[in-house]
Amino acid sequence: METAAAWADMETDCLVHVFARLDLEDLAASAPFVCRGWRRAAADPSLWRALDLRRDHLARFMPWAPLAAAFARLYAVHRFSLAGFLRLCVSRARGSAEDVALPPLLADPADEIVHMSLQCPRLRRLALPQLTAGDEARLPVLIPRWPLLEHLELDTKPSSSSSFPALAAQLALHCPGFASLKTSGAVKPQDAAALARSLPGLRSLCLDRSYLPREQLLAILSGCRGLREFSARGCVGFDDKDEEVLRRGARIQRFDVGGSKLVDDLEDDFAAGGSFCDSSDVDVIVM
Known part of the structure; x- marks a missing residue:
């Protein structure tokens, strides 16, 4: 044997x-x-x-x-x-x-x-x-060392007014194959503009549980024309049944904004005995 x-x-x-x-x-x-x-x-x-x-x-x-x-x-x-x-x-x-x-x-x-x-x-x-503000500011300087980078996931979006636009610009300049971004935080007008300007060919974007005002959301959807996947679940700043939002999202293969609410809707929920910090709402709203 x-x-x-x-x-x-x-x-x-x-x-x-x-x-x-x-x-x-x-x-x-x-x-x-x-x-x-x-x-x-x-x-x-x-x-x-x-x-x-x-x-x-x-x-x-x-x-x-x-x-x-x-x-x-x-x-x-x-x-x-x-x-x-x-x-x-x-x-x-x-x-x-x-x-x-x-x-x-x-x-x-x-x-x-x-x-x-x-x-x-x-x-x-x-x-x-999650990084400190100082560490966030250093991140754009390191991006050129990763020319093959395709996906970046940040536990929290850089909070300073310049860090995220600088990061988006570096990704566009040095990472030609970059296609996917996942983060969460307060999306300011300059952040939405940076996405539309620097990363219009982005294919996948996840902004779940962010503070995302309607104006910023529409600017992203208008500017990032290459999106195939977009998720903004449980956000604060727009209504997940907003007709204009749904119309612009209809061209995206996977589009999900479920559970997102206007700030006024959150206030109504809270007045009725709800909480700002349940599983479907952002923990902190920062502007």
């Missing part, structure tokens, strides 16, 4: 195909320590192209979690940090990382974004947590 081939004897390409189903923490702290063949396969850059550190829950990255214990035992790392794990992942990618999503618990996200701008030149998708 023939015996099954040992896993350690499998071709590296086959192991890489199998390891593609592992989580990042297993690739970092489990597979490499089985044998030399597994270590070689786990180090393949193709396994580190997608670095989503927001997936599932963040408890696994806490200092008391099993992952920290594994790093202390295997790497002699006695002060485990999420930033350190991120840098390990970026290093393993060897410049091939294409999809990075940063979690909200980084001590200094600006430093990690700068590091990625130098080490991840092939980035196509980037998702960022």
Whole structure:
């Protein structure tokens, strides 16, 4: 009877195909320590192209979690940090990382974004947590380092009057394939104008749970003629049954503004015993 081939004897390409189903923490702290063949396969850059550190829950990255214990035992790392794990992942990618999503618990996200701008030149998708005003202002300067960028997700839209227009201008100038933006916040007239002026070919735009006045919404719909997907669910500033809004949105393949309300409607809800901060309304309205 023939015996099954040992896993350690499998071709590296086959192991890489199998390891593609592992989580990042297993690739970092489990597979490499089985044998030399597994270590070689786990180090393949193709396994580190997608670095989503927001997936599932963040408890696994806490200092008391099993992952920290594994790093202390295997790497002699006695002060485990999420930033350190991120840098390990970026290093393993060897410049091939294409999809990075940063979690909200980084001590200094600006430093990690700068590091990625130098080490991840092939980035196509980037998702960022909420940044400080100072860090938001630095983001447009880094955009030219990601010429292949196609999708940007910002937990909150840059709040200063100049940061978002500057960001949109840099995306238009340096990222010819940029097509998708997701963010949330107060959309001001200059923000809507920046989208229409700099990113008219945008294909997908998500502004869910934003403060989005009707005038800004109509300006975006008029200016961004390339949109195929548009979502502004649970927004404040326009009525989701507004005939003009629905008419302009009819040309867009996937158009969803459900649950959006005028400010007056929110006041009526609140007077009737409702809340400004339920699941369908923005938490804070800032102008």
